[in-house]
Amino acid sequence: xxxxxxxxxxxxxxxxxxxxxxxxxxxxxxxxxxxxxxxxxxxxxxxxxxxxxxxxxxxxxxxxxxxxxxxxxxxxxxxxxxxxxxxxxxxxxxxxxxxxxxxxxxxxxxxxxxxxxxxxxxxxxxxxxxxxxxxxxxxxxxxxxxxxxxxxxxxxxxxxxxxxxxxxxxxxxxxxxxxxxxxxxxxxxxxxxxxxxxxxxxxxxxxxxxxxxxxxxxxxxxxxxxxxxxxxxxxxxxxxxxxxxxxxxxxxxxxxxxxxxxxxxxxxxxxxxxxxxxxxxxxxxxxxxxxxxx
Amino acid sequence: xxxxxxxxxxxxxxxxxxxxxxxxxxxxxxxxxxxxxxxxxxxxxxxxxxxxxxxxxxxxxxxxxxxxxxxxxxxxxxxxxxxxxxxxxxxxxxxxxxxxxxxxxxxxxxxxxxxxxxxxxxxxxxxxxxxxxxxxxxxxxxxxxxxxxxxxxxxxxxxxxxxxxxxxxxxxxxxxxxxxxxxxxxxxxxxxxxxxxxxxxxxxxxxxxxxxxxxxxxxxxxxxxxxxxxxxxxxxxxxxxxxxxxxxxxxxxxxxxxxxxxxxxxxxxxxxxxxxxxxxxxxxxxxxxxxxxxxxxxxxxxxxxxxxxxxxxxxxx
Numbered sequence: 088x089x090x091x092x093x094x095x096x097x098x099x100x101x102x103x104x105x106x107x108x109x110x111x112x113x114x115x116x117x118x119x120x121x122x123x124x125x126x127x128x129x130x131x132x133x134x135x136x137x138x139x140x141x142x143x144x145x146x147x148x149x150x151x152x153x154x155x156x157x158x159x160x161x162x163x164x165x166x167x168x169x170x171x172x173x174x175x176x177x178x179x180x181x182x183x184x185x186x187x188x189x190x191x192x193x194x195x196x197x198x199x200x201x202x203x204x205x206x207x208x209x210x211x212x213x214x215x216x217x218x219x220x221x222x223x224x225x226x227x228x229x230x231x232x233x234x235x236x237x238x239x240x241x242x243x244x245x246x247x248x249x250x251x252x253x254x255x256x257x258x259x260x261x262x263x264x265x266x267x268x269x270x271x272x273x274x275x276x277x278x279x280x281x282x283x284x285x286x287x288x289x290x291x292x293x294x295x296x297x298x299x300x301x302x303x304x305x306x307x308x309x310x311x312x313x314x315x316x317x318x319x320x321x322x323x324x325x326x327x328x329x330x331x332x333x334x335x336x337x338x339x340x341x342x343x344x345x346x347x348x349x350x351x352x353x354x355x356x357x358x359x360x361x362x363x364x365x366x367x368x369x370x371x372x373x374x375x376x377x378x379x380x381x
Numbered sequence: 382x383x384x385x386x387x388x389x390x391x392x393x394x395x396x397x398x399x400x401x402x403x404x405x406x407x408x409x410x411x412x413x414x415x416x417x418x419x420x421x422x423x424x425x426x427x428x429x430x431x432x433x434x435x436x437x438x439x440x441x442x443x444x445x446x447x448x449x450x451x452x453x454x455x456x457x458x459x460x461x462x463x464x465x466x467x468x469x470x471x472x473x474x475x476x477x478x479x480x481x482x483x484x485x486x487x488x489x490x491x492x493x494x495x496x497x498x499x500x501x502x503x504x505x506x507x508x509x510x511x512x513x514x515x516x517x518x519x520x521x522x523x524x525x526x527x528x529x530x531x532x533x534x535x536x537x538x539x540x541x542x543x544x545x546x547x548x549x550x551x552x553x554x555x556x557x558x559x560x561x562x563x564x565x566x567x568x569x570x571x572x573x574x575x576x577x578x579x580x581x582x583x584x585x586x587x588x589x590x591x592x593x594x595x596x597x598x599x600x601x602x603x604x605x606x607x608x609x610x611x612x613x614x615x616x617x618x619x620x621x622x623x624x625x626x627x628x629x630x631x632x633x634x635x636x637x638x639x640x641x642x643x644x645x646x647x648x649x650x651x652x653x654x655x656x657x658x659x660x661x662x663x664x665x666x667x668x669x670x671x672x673x674x675x676x677x678x679x680x681x682x683x684x685x686x687x688x689x690x691x692x693x694x695x696x697x698x
Contacts, residue, residue, distance in 0.1 A: 212395050212396060213399050215395075216396050216400040219400050219671045219674055220667070220671045221629045223634070223637065224632075224636060224651070225667075227636065227652070232407055232408075312524070312526060331530070334530075335641070339538055345527070345534070348527075349530065350527075353522060353523055353527060360518070360522045
């Protein structure tokens with residue numbers, strides 16, 4: 088078996104990446120906040136003071152108080168509990184949509200970069216055409232086709248995020264394809280599939296990981312925008328975007344509703360962007376080249 | 382240079398072709414029979430069949446696509462099945478509203494990003510640099526529709542300085558338009574200013590570290606001249622590229638912001654068309670906006686050619 092694909096010693100590289108990541112204050116802040124959000128989303132039923140759909144008609148539109156920390160909505164539902172359960176929706180849409188985009192985009196980029204020629208031309212022109220749409224417009228058009236729902240929002244956001252992964256993967260494959268270690272693996276008898284998946288792909292992972300971490304934040308923003316426009320997650324399911332849209336209609340009577348729903352989106356996206364930026368620094372290609380030489 | 386232009390034109394045409402296929406496919410996949418939507422639930426099968434024939438929906442898909450493209454090239458983007466007006470008339474009617482929003486946001490973005498990016502590059506690690514870097518980081522993560530709502534809460538509902546919503550044309554009432562445009566323009570402008578500040582700062586920092594800038598300083602040129610004449614011109618190259626790309630984002634962002642501030646632009650038109658299953662208008666808008674975006678980026682390419690002699694040289698060689 089050819090061994091040319093093992094150029095990065097992950098046992099040595101990973102602690103280095105984590106160390107660099109933890110040295111940045113903003114990245115650490117992003118990491119801690121992201122972990123807290125995931126914990127809140129996973130353990131929502133135990134953390135949230137109330138069930139998200141628990142109605143208290145006599146407590147309609149209560150201002151923030153000891154009983155309702157972030158106030159209550161028109162049906163007397165606790166806004167904090169809805170925001171905590173809303174984290175599940177946002178993080179789920181963000182991660183699954185980016186999972187879809189990464190799976191499709193990395194595959195397409197790998198095929199385009201590795202095969203080149205007409206296949207490359209065709210794939211990249213379609214990606215260019217997809218990139219030609221303002222992302223939110225394409226997402227809206229896709230939601231019109233698929234119909235508004237949580238699953239369809241994931242698919243639509245996944246589709247609009249594919250070109251970024253395809254482009255990054257292709258660009259990296261193009262530069263790696265001609266490198267000596269790939270030539271060596273080929274000379275040792277490695278077939279096309281082996282070269283693409285075992286030799287080249289692991290060396291493209293750093294930019295893909297960075298794109299994924301930044302992509303999740305962006306996906307959460309698009310989901311919130313779609314739900315805000317009434318095309319995403321449908322009530323009564325708690326989604327930050329639809330809560331914000333409803334809060335806007337009650338802005339004069341209950342300003343806390345829109346304020347806290349939007350703040351939840353902002354803080355989450357900020358944390359993920361901080362983490363993504365930190366990862367970008369930690370996974371710098373120059374660092375990788377040092378590892379490759381080691 | 383001519384061969385470069387021809388190759389860019391061919392790429393441009395190819396992207397438009399694939400784009401048209403994507404738009405056509407998306408709209409054909411929208412669930413629900415448009416003929417049934419038009420005639421309502423009481424329609425007879427004969428009436429439905431007649432409408433489908435009139436609309437060409439009984440033809441095979443490739444024939445429908447060819448007819449559609451033929452019409453688009455002749456300037457006919459289809460007809461609204463709700464208002465019976467040509468889609469292009471509706472789009473062109475809403476376009477000035479969106480363009481007013483995009484243009485005003487663009488001005489706001491430049492007013493924020495230029496001083497912030499420039500000063501933070503000239504004085505790295507100063508409080509201005511830290512402030513503008515923090516602004517850029519926060520601005521990128523800020524949901525613009527939430528910012529808009531918060532601005533309405535503060536400036537319209539609390540302070541009562543500006544109207545919470547509504548649109549006035551700048552041609553009809555310049556002063557009124559300024560008042561109604563301010564909040565939407567700041568909302569969308571901040572979203573553009575954040576990445577622009579980052580690009581301008583890093584572009585300027587790169588250029589300020591180059592030998593020719595050191596030479597200009599060594600020759601005793603005033604700092605203002607070094608920055609303004611020598612460094613800024615080259616740093617602008619990267620900014621022009623990002624501006625072209627961000628204009629598309631701005632067009633997309635305006636869809637949501639029009640909804641927040643009740644502006645009757647392309648965004649509101651597209652949402653209404655989707656809700657009414659008005660295929661012709663949805664198709665027209667998506668194609669029109671995407672083609673506009675591709676055209677803007679093509680124009681940016683040409684501008685780049687003009688701004689950077691190195692590309693001109695390479696293209697000519």
